Amino acid sequence: MPIIEWTEEFSIGNPTLDDQHKKWFSIYNKAHDRMMDPDEKNFISTGIDSLKEMKAYGEYHFSTEEETMAAAGFPELEKHKLMHRAFSRDIDGMIQGLESGNHVLNSEVIKRIENWLRHHILKEDLKFKTFSEQKGRG
Ligand SMILES: [Fe+2]
DSSP states (O other): OOOOOOOGGGOOSOHHHHHHHHHHHHHHHHHHHHHTOTTOSOHHHHHHHHHHHHHHHHHHHHHHHHHHHHHHTOTTHHHHHHHHHHHHHHHHHHHHHHHHTOOOOHHHHHHHHHHHHHHIIIIIIHHHHHHHHHHHHO
8 A cells, every 4th residue: 555645746736735735645654654564563542643643634734725715715615624524524433433443444544544635635625726727817
């Protein structure tokens, strides 16, 4: 399962948001390495810690991104916010799963987060780039 490398295709044309996405990828990559470490003995607490870190940085980033979108008048903001909230809820569900012993495999958790990050940035955040470019051309 690969880590996520930030490349230009992920750029949404806003340096602050791009930097936050890079930082988020590095947090994800660290979580990936910890959760997939076959020598890890405390894989449940490692999983919980990693998920909490992903969620905390995600929420910090969402607030910056939502403020930026609001300031620019992005028409899909409300829909976009719902996707952010869904991500946080999904992470909460995974944390609860780990805490209650009903956990899915770390590899599945990590795959789900990876898919979400890639899809969300490439499909949803990039709509904001398109919007900003069109607005710039006036
Ligand atoms: Fe977003």
